[in-house]
Amino acid sequence: MNGGDFVIIKVEYSKEEQSEIIFHIELEKEDKINPSPKFSLNGKKCIFVIPDEVSFDEIHPDHLALVSILISHPFIGKRIVFPKAVSKEFSSKANSIITKYVVENIDEELQPWTSPIDSRPVLAFSGGADSTAALALMPENTAAVFLDRPLPKKPSWSIWKNFLRLMLRLKRGVSLYDKEAPHIACEKLTEFGYDVVKMETNLEYLRKPVGFPVDVANSAPAILLANHMKFDAVAFGTIMESAFGIGHEKFRNYPKSPHYKMWGTLFAAAGLPLLQVVSGVSEVGTSIINRDSSFGHIAHSCMRGKWMDPCRNCWKCFRKLLLDSVVNKEKMTDKELDELFKINEAKRFLSSFPIKHENVLTYSTSKYLELFELDIENNSMMSMLTKRVRGDVIEVDWMEKYFPMMFDLIPEKYREDIKTKLEKYLQPMSKEEQEFVLKWNLEPMLNDEIYQKLNTNFCKKLKNQ
Numbered sequence: 001m002n003g004g005d006f007v008i009i010k011v012e013y014s015k016e017e018q019s020e021i022i023f024h025i026e027l028e029k030e031d032k033i034n035p036s037p038k039f040s041l042n043g044k045k046c047i048f049v050i051p052d053e054v055s056f057d058e059i060h061p062d063h064l065a066l067v068s069i070l071i072s073h074p075f076i077g078k079r080i081v082f083p084k085a086v087s088k089e090f091s092s093k094a095n096s097i098i099t100k101y102v103v104e105n106i107d108e109e110l111q112p113w114t115s116p117i118d119s120r121p122v123l124a125f126s127g128g129a130d131s132t133a134a135l136a137l138m139p140e141n142t143a144a145v146f147l148d149r150p151l152p153k154k155p156s157w158s159i160w161k162n163f164l165r166l167m168l169r170l171k172r173g174v175s176l177y178d179k180e181a182p183h184i185a186c187e188k189l190t191e192f193g194y195d196v197v198k199m200e201t202n203l204e205y206l207r208k209p210v211g212f213p214v215d216v217a218n219s220a221p222a223i224l225l226a227n228h229m230k231f232d233a234v235a236f237g238t239i240m241e242s243a244f245g246i247g248h249e250k251f252r253n254y255p256k257s258p259h260y261k262m263w264g265t266l267f268a269a270a271g272l273p274l275l276q277v278v279s280g281v282s283e284v285g286t287s288i289i290n291r292d293s294s295f296g297h298i299a300h301s302c303m304r305g306k307w308m309d310p311c312r313n314c315w316k317c318f319r320k321l322l323l324d325s326v327v328n329k330e331k332m333t334d335k336e337l338d339e340l341f342k343i344n345e346a347k348r349f350l351s352s353f354p355i356k357h358e359n360v361l362t363y364s365t366s367k368y369l370e371l372f373e374l375d376i377e378n379n380s381m382m383s384m385l386t387k388r389v390r391g392d393v394i395e396v397d398w399m400e401k402y403f404p405m406m407f408d409l410i411p412e413k414y415r416e417d418i419k420t421k422l423e424k425y426l427q428p429m430s431k432e433e434q435e436f437v438l439k440w441n442l443e444p445m446l447n448d449e450i451y452q453k454l455n456t457n458f459c460k461k462l463k464n465q
């Protein structure tokens, strides 16, 4: 070896108190600790608490390798050495798609992993609206695997904070044993007959600030269970806004995007192709699916509030409450609307130009105008937002439908079944609507002086709410 920076992943299995798989990240050089200005490597030990009945030896080396990539991808310089030697097929497919570094240690004799005949899909379930809607479109035998992030150890002063919180909850009559919202969502799904596994892992603490090293890393627990629970595809709640760039500046041809090419190839190489069941469905569509499906009500989008009791004080709550109001045709009172525009986090997001997932606000304001006869000229925050996000001029019904290109990405085994289920809730977009999506581009609006001015005025007024 001629030097260069590489990452070695070692793996350890412990059965002391609980069954744990521990990935150790070893870096030859430390120069990839800050791969982006946005985050840096914060820890080098990634622990997964696996169910006792899963034996470590049954986990295929290619699956350990895929998890190794998911936890360390941004930090790898030129080479990665996996905990166990991988199949020739996995390594050649990985090396064909990864340009940044090389995967090493190959076992020429090892057969690549293939799913058994009676296999089924798994969903990387978050408890949120999009992944709950995704589940409604999948076969009934789909397993939902929830990545359970342990709470950080709190400094001692927070004992008082916890004590106060406890007293407050007692006062409100909330049970002391009340669990966090996504845990309740998991329990409810189990009651609906789904096979649900919660796996605790500190994966998100590997980087600072806390978060996933790569967006698909939330499926790491599902991959570790793939052989034991017989999975053959991994589903995510990736919606049209993220997959096809709608709501961002420009349409992105997702099947041809570097994201899909890279992760689609790697997951398929491990015998677990991606199953993007809602990639052609917008946030509006997932709200409709959740409104109409038998278990959609269990979804919980807000990270801060309690189950069925969102905090009403975050950006997600802003978007969701407004969207729910039009999807459920329930008008908000002026006071409720005023409260929305006072949310500090929402103010920050709304001040961007364009706003993140702006299309969803275009839909909500357009429908609000249509359903509740909003007076667009009254200079309220709601009418100013409507004009700013073009709710008064843009056709929005396409967001209630699905974008058929999504089926190019769905493994054939599941294509027909998912299409039938999806069409119980949403119709396909017409040719003209698909054309509109293909041409999605916010640039002309961003360069338009009228919208720049609307934005300035809107932001000015928003500041004083």
Ligand SMILES: [Zn+2]
Residues within 6 Å of the ligand: 302, 303, 304, 305, 310, 311, 312, 313, 314, 315, 316, 317
């Ligand atoms: Zn909230």
